Amino acid sequence: MSINATLLVQILVFGLLVWFTMKFVWPIILEAMAEREQRIADGLAAAEKGQADLNNAKSQADGIIAEAREKAREIVDGANARAGDIVDEGRSEGERERQRQLDSAQAEIEQEVSRVRDQLRAEVASIAVAGAERLLGKEIDANTHRQLLDSLAAEL
């Protein structure tokens, strides 16, 4: 075991290996590791952001659903009110129609009554005259008693 030129060879080889590692191995691997670290950090940040976005969207969706529910209730209420209105309207329309028909029937009846009365009035004189003739046994000139007959007719 002696120190000899092997020492120099070893120094040379050692230097070359260190140079090689420094040049072609170390920086490249470290760079890849740093890049992966960055990617992982980015991925975690993105995941966190995604989670936040999801929560946002969820609360937004909840808001929209609540709003829609509110709106639906409004629409149903409106529809109910409208239906009530329509029913009321129909009822009052029916009422009016009934009243109108009732009125016209009443008017017709009254018309008929007055017509009949007029007819009766027209005939009461002759009936009265005929009755009196029967009672008296003689002809009566209607014109003579015109005034009396007219007042009788007017009493009807």
Next chain:
Amino acid sequence: MAAERHGPANTTDYIVHHLTNLQAGEGFWTVHVDSVFYAVALGVLFCGSFYMAARKATAGVPGSWQNFVELIVEFVDEQVRDSFHGSSKLIAPLALTIFCWIFLMNFMDLVPVDLLPFLGEQVGVNYMKVVPTTDLNITFGMSITVFMLMLFYSIKIKGIKGFAEEMFLHPFGKWMMPFNFLLKVVEEVAKPISLALRLFGNLYAGELIFILLALFTLGLGAETAAETLANFANAGAIAQFFTQLILGLGWAIFHILIITLQAFIFMMLTIVYLSMAHEAH
């Protein structure tokens, strides 16, 4: 870990053979070809496999290899951040290289001690030490590089003047300059020496224990498989075989801890020393 080795079944020969490097050159200009070969091969394995991960690195879902590489890179990066407060593009890749490379070189200790030398002998390589970190040249090569980086950063950060002040004026002020300098030199030089010797000592001892455990069945190997089987066919041989198996298994499991720990210690101390070099006192 059975002794599959051909040649003289002599205990001393066996151990010495295992502790001898394959050499080329003369005197100081000798190169331990086996140490350099395994060091370079494992270095290329480390760089290549990590480069594959880096080239295909994606910021998306990582594959299993990329995941593993990132695990190690992150571990090293964390250690550097905890201990090193300056900013340097060099120190983290340096720490990663040290950790992985030393771990791989130490790991060669867990390869059965005779396997690779046996295969080497088949192709005519007669000496082979497969664990580069049991070679002082290898561990000193790294610790001296770290030492030079310490000096470089010390001077770069504090300037020549600041560095000189640190060397000469601490801890006893300007009247004790030579003594201060001596203390400082010892303190600084102790760092690379302790780095190198700690790693070398641990791995050399570990390797040696594997070699010694292999001695249990050393005499049982023979020229042919039939003869070897015949050697095994007695109670003593079988007992030796199981002793080696159990002790080897225990030591190997314990060694998993040691090789990782030594790689980690070398890396941590490098970070700490360079951190100290960056800080003015």
